[in-house]
Amino acid sequence: MMKIKLNNGLEMPQLGLGVWQSGNGEEVINAIHWALDAGYRHVDTAKIYKNEEAVGKALATANVPREEIWLTTKIWNDDIRAGRTTAALDESLQRLGVTYVDLILLHWPVDGYQQAWKELEAALKAGKVKAIGLSNFMDEHLQDILEVATVKPAVNQIEYHPYLVQAEAISACDEHNIAITAWSPLMQGKFLEEPLFATIAEKYNKTAAQVVLRWCLQNDIIVIPKSTNKGRIEENGDLFDFELSEEDMVAIDELERGHHFGPDPHDFDF
Ligand code: NAD
Numbered sequence: 001m002m003k004i005k006l007n008n009g010l011e012m013p014q015l016g017l018g019v020w021q022s023g024n025g026e027e028v029i030n031a032i033h034w035a036l037d038a039g040y041r042h043v044d045t046a047k048i049y050k051n052e053e054a055v056g057k058a059l060a061t062a063n064v065p066r067e068e069i070w071l072t073t074k075i076w077n078d079d080i081r082a083g084r085t086t087a088a089l090d091e092s093l094q095r096l097g098v099t100y101v102d103l104i105l106l107h108w109p110v111d112g113y114q115q116a117w118k119e120l121e122a123a124l125k126a127g128k129v130k131a132i133g134l135s136n137f138m139d140e141h142l143q144d145i146l147e148v149a150t151v152k153p154a155v156n157q158i159e160y161h162p163y164l165v166q167a168e169a170i171s172a173c174d175e176h177n178i179a180i181t182a183w184s185p186l187m188q189g190k191f192l193e194e195p196l197f198a199t200i201a202e203k204y205n206k207t208a209a210q211v212v213l214r215w216c217l218q219n220d221i222i223v224i225p226k227s228t229n230k231g232r233i234e235e236n237g238d239l240f241d242f243e244l245s246e247e248d249m250v251a252i253d254e255l256e257r258g259h260h261f262g263p264d265p266h267d268f269d270f
Helices: 026-037 052-060 077-081 085-096 113-125 139-148 167-175 187-193 195-204 208-218 230-237 246-253
Strands: 003-005 011-013 042-044 070-075 101-106 129-135 155-159 179-183
Touching: 026 052, 026 230, 042 052, 052 070, 052 085, 070 085, 077 085, 077 113, 085 101, 085 113, 101 113, 101 155, 113 129, 113 139, 129 139, 139 167, 155 167, 167 179, 187 208, 195 208, 195 246, 208 230, 208 246
Parallel strands: 042 070, 070 101, 101 129, 129 155, 155 179
Antiparallel strands: 003 011
């Protein structure tokens, strides 16, 4: 498993399982167990995914110890706005049935994020989390956080894939050694409609999904592809026995078109 060294010294597994829209029962429990069997050591959930209970159950019944699994969750927007980040984190820990999470993120840059950041810093001190970070924070939001921060964000989780590389947000993060996690790295499944990936995949005897995810890894991006299908989970985890050539990396780079599959952090209403 490749790891990314964070600006707080911790090493975060570069591949994780995303569990948005994966249910709050057997479906997500099986997915997590299959992922662990396939070598994943990282699970990405959030309060708003409404499956922290099942994610916790999956970890508790896994044959991999809790401390070997990187667990990320997120503070939802309503809690940030209401100034109840600390309470929301405590509730997440309770639903997950864990004493700490490895990473807690502010899910979106909504009103109150500077105060929420101070609460995350306190949670870090209290040992409830090992690392604190952001999600969907663009350059200007990040600057607001840095103004009040005594601890820099370790990670920023943003939409990232060949159609959207968010160069400005990434270069702001690079300046502070903030690692990037890609959400929707598989373009929410739409990668299948882009013929270039299949063409490149053939050369390496890999699949189109593996090519897209490998391109992310070679750009030093953490990926959290979502699937609840055993075969696909295994396929998405089988990324470490090949390397894309510079030429193929550049060909994929050229697909960039500023296309969001999800909401744009500059213009969202939830
Ligand atoms: P994704 O890009 O991971 O795509 C998932 C979809 O791709 C699946 O539903 C499936 O239809 C398809 N797929 C997966 N593997 C495949 C394969 N090998 N072959 C063919 N099709 C395949 O999309 P996502 O779920 O939006 O993003 C991944 C994770 O990122 C989420 O589960 C969640 O954890 C996180 N996320 C975070 C935010 C945020 O605001 N921070 C937003 C969206 C998602």
